[in-house]
Every structure is written in C-alpha cells, then in structure tokens.
Amino acid sequence: xxxxxxxxxxxxxxxxxxxxxxxxxxxxxxxxxxxxxxxxxxxxxxxxxxxxxxxxxxxxxxxxxxxxxxxxxxxxxxxxxxxxxxxxxxxxxxxxxxxxxxxxxxxxxxxxxxxxxxxxxxxxxxxxxxxxxxxxxxxxxx
Amino acid sequence: xxxxxxxxxxxxxxxxxxxxxxxxxxxxxxxxxxxxxxxxxxxxxxxxxxxxxxxxxxxxxxxxxxxxxxxxxxxxxxxxxxxxxxxxxxxxxxxxxxxxxxxxxxxxx
Numbered sequence: 001x002x003x004x005x006x007x008x009x010x011x012x013x014x015x016x017x018x019x020x021x022x023x024x025x026x027x028x029x030x031x032x033x034x035x036x037x038x039x040x041x042x043x044x045x046x047x048x049x050x051x052x053x054x055x056x057x058x059x060x061x062x063x064x065x066x067x068x069x070x071x072x073x074x075x076x077x078x079x080x081x082x083x084x085x086x087x088x089x090x091x092x093x094x095x096x097x098x099x100x101x102x103x104x105x106x107x108x109x110x111x112x113x114x115x116x117x118x119x120x121x122x123x124x125x126x127x128x129x130x131x132x133x134x135x136x137x138x139x140x141x142x
Numbered sequence: 143x144x145x146x147x148x149x150x151x152x153x154x155x156x157x158x159x160x161x162x163x164x165x166x167x168x169x170x171x172x173x174x175x176x177x178x179x180x181x182x183x184x185x186x187x188x189x190x191x192x193x194x195x196x197x198x199x200x201x202x203x204x205x206x207x208x209x210x211x212x213x214x215x216x217x218x219x220x221x222x223x224x225x226x227x228x229x230x231x232x233x234x235x236x237x238x239x240x241x242x243x244x245x246x247x248x249x250x251x
Contacts, residue, residue: 018163018164018166021163022163022193043224044231047228047231051195051196054164054196054197109232109234110196110197112196113231113232
C-alpha cells in the first residue's frame with residue numbers, strides 16, 4: 001500500500017447555458033469547504049470559478065447556449081487547481097484588464113474578482129481550444 | 143431568483159431573493175429600469191440574496207448611474223453575506239448609499 005493520498009478531481013462538461021452554473025457553484029463550494037477554506041473564502045472561490053465560466057459564455061461563445069465548456073477542479077497538495085477549456089473565440093489578452101479601486105464603471109468586474117481571489121491565473125491557447133488555468137493555495141490560519 | 147415590489151410612500155421597495163447570475167440578472171435589470179423613472183426613491187433589499195456575480199453588480203452600477211441622470215435616489219439595504227463578499231472583492235460599496243435597515247434606507251434623502 002502506497003502512502004500517496006488520493007485527491008478529489010471533479011470534471012464537468014457544462015453546456016454554455018447560464019442555468020447550469022448553479023450546479024457547478026454547488027460542487028465547487030463543497031469541494032472548497034472540504035479542502036478547509038472558511039465560508040467567506042469558499043464564497044470567493046465559487047465566485048471566481050463562476051466568473052471564469054461566465055466570461056466564456058459571454059466573450060468566447062457570445063451568449064450562445066449550445067456550446068460546451070470542459071471544467072476540471074482538482075484538489076492539489078496545497079490547495080485547488082482549476083482548468084477550463086472552451087472552443088470559442090480566443091480572448092484578446094490586451095482587453096483582459098482589471099479595474100481601478102472605486103471605479104464606478106460596470107466593466108471588468110469578473111476579471112478583477114478572478115485575479116483577486118485566485119493566486120495564479122493564466123490564459124493560454126492550446127490545440128484543444130482556449131485554456132484558462134487558475135490555482136489557489138490553502139494557507140492554514142491558527 | 144424572486145423579485146417582489148411594494149410601495150412605501152413616494153418610494154418603492156424591491157426585494158430580491160435567491161441567486162443573481164448571468165441567467166437571472168437580465169430580469170433584475172429590466173424590472174429596476176422599469177421602476178426607476180416612476181419613483182422618487184428606489185430602495186433595494188439585498189438581504190435574501192444567496193449569490194450574486196459580477197453581472198448583478200454591474201446592473202446595480204448601471205441603475206445607480208441612471209438614477210443620477212434622472213435625479214432620483216437608488217439606495218441599498220440589508221446586504222447579505224454573499225453581497226458583502228462581492229462588494230468587498232470589487233470595492234464598489236463606496237459608490238452606493240448602503241443602509242443596514244429598510245427604515246434607515248427610506249428615512250434619508
């Protein structure tokens with residue numbers, strides 16, 4: 001028997017229809033709580049993942065509801081890793097921007113949330129499509 | 143998401159319950175934009191919101207800006223923990239008038 005711990009990995013194949021988002025939110029919230037984050041942090045992680053999916057629906061698939069998003073959420077040795085794949089239009093990296101604090105314009109909120117919540121965020125183009133990768137490290141507080 | 147509306151004097155109080163996300167936020171936007179020109183003050187109760195994403199926050203900002211153009215009031219009260227979390231992450235709380243209770247939200251002008 002090896003000592004390597006088994007870790008949770010959830011794979012979703014999510015239609016690009018907003019009515020499925022609540023299913024993903026429920027699972028991510030439960031996984032985040034199981035890893036050890038508190039209620040506030042779990043809410044933030046759920047929000048960041050939801051914002052990533054929402055960005056794909058809006059910007060890659062232009063609100064079409066008949067496309068697919070492949071989401072993987074994996075418990076890692078030190079936290080959580082998220083990978084999201086889509087086959088829509090590639091993100092224009094020059095337009096992926098965050099907001100200024102206190103800004104009263106509605107745009108860029110989702111990207112700002114993702115970058116604030118997650119420790120590492122990357123947008124890549126791959127043979128399988130557009131790939132969004134993010135991770136968050138679990139830090140114990142005593 | 144459930145939305146209910148009631149008259150309180152010259153104001154309308156809009157109660158939102160449940161989850162505000164990409165799927166439900168257009169309904170919230172439509173209702174708030176319909177009500178806004180008809181009242182002196184629109185007070186939005188955010189106490190029963192279990193989830194709100196950036197599309198919901200963007201709508202609140204849009205409504206606020208429209209209220210400024212119309213020179214009427216748009217105020218928020220009873221922020222749930224989910225709303226407080228998103229406001230904290232996006233730093234938008236400072237642009238809104240936010241009150242703990244409905245009474246306080248309706249008293250100020």
